[in-house]
Amino acid sequence: MTIYENLLGEDFKRLHPKLQERYALPKDKPFCAEGTMTSIQTGARLLTPLLKLAANWKFLFPESGKNIPFTIKNTCRSLPSGLDEVNWERTFYFDNVTRYFNAFMTIDSERKVVKDYLGEPSLFYSDLYFEVASDGNLIIRSGSQRFVIGKIEVPIPSFLQGVVEVEEGYDDLQEVFTIRVQIRNQIVGRMMAYEGEFKEQST
Template identity: 60%
Template structure:
């Protein structure tokens, strides 16, 4: 359970449902289904880049409201002994289906999650996991790199896509909540979405 390992004692301060959600292991995947209340893309002149990113199951140019989506997290053991979590996020627009996939491992020494975005991997980002006072989980991006085959090119801070994620649990409606913001210091928003989902029994 890489997220419990990286958070240490802080993991116990998460909302109990988030503790369930992030106790992903080889024996315990997580599958969820819900609705994105809002998906907002970047500026119109970014559409070409966003369309290109679709090839890597990364970003996409579509926008909308009340978009059905699924999230699947599965774990596997890598040859070096590390555990990797595969993230599959699928958005079902009326005329097209888009994905936003990633692969996560941890760096225990630096206490960060290593996030390889896209399939095949296109970008890399350090992620810092923070438990809020309310028991929600805040995720913030750090240093990033562009991945071109065997080449890893550091991205200057001015050109990074800064990511902020907030996951919580709504006890009244019995749903997980999520808000994601991806922005750049120069060009502004690249993508933003928010919604809710419930877990599916496997």
């Protein structure tokens, strides 16, 4: 049983069948896909220095655009601790630069959350809550967050947090996965938003 099946329990079976396949993630058998982000939007200009800095850690980035090609790769592996971890590698191919949005996820079975370390090396931590919508889509929302400075993790006050909402689905007519992501802050508004579609590629 993979980390997402373990987390969702019986609700995993309510996911669209293609999402069940996507999130099964057998160890050392990556899920790889290619697609297009129909829209990528970053936030206010005052965030640009922060986004440029975050890009050095393969985290957020300052570019916006439409119809941006991208790839995604998810790989599950066992850690020395015995926990299973899923590595997320998202790559966005802008005309003049390639950007990354990487993460490492494990689960906390007691708290029923995904522990999401973002960036490479990790710069930021967030609890993530997974739920299955009535239409079989997967909904992901953020919880408490921390800055990661080496081995030190500093809690982020709620007013500085980037509140995340993700919806992933599958379009049976087009035979593509769909994705919509919003990251907002209660003071500055949108920090990043993107939406698009992708198809699995054989490895």
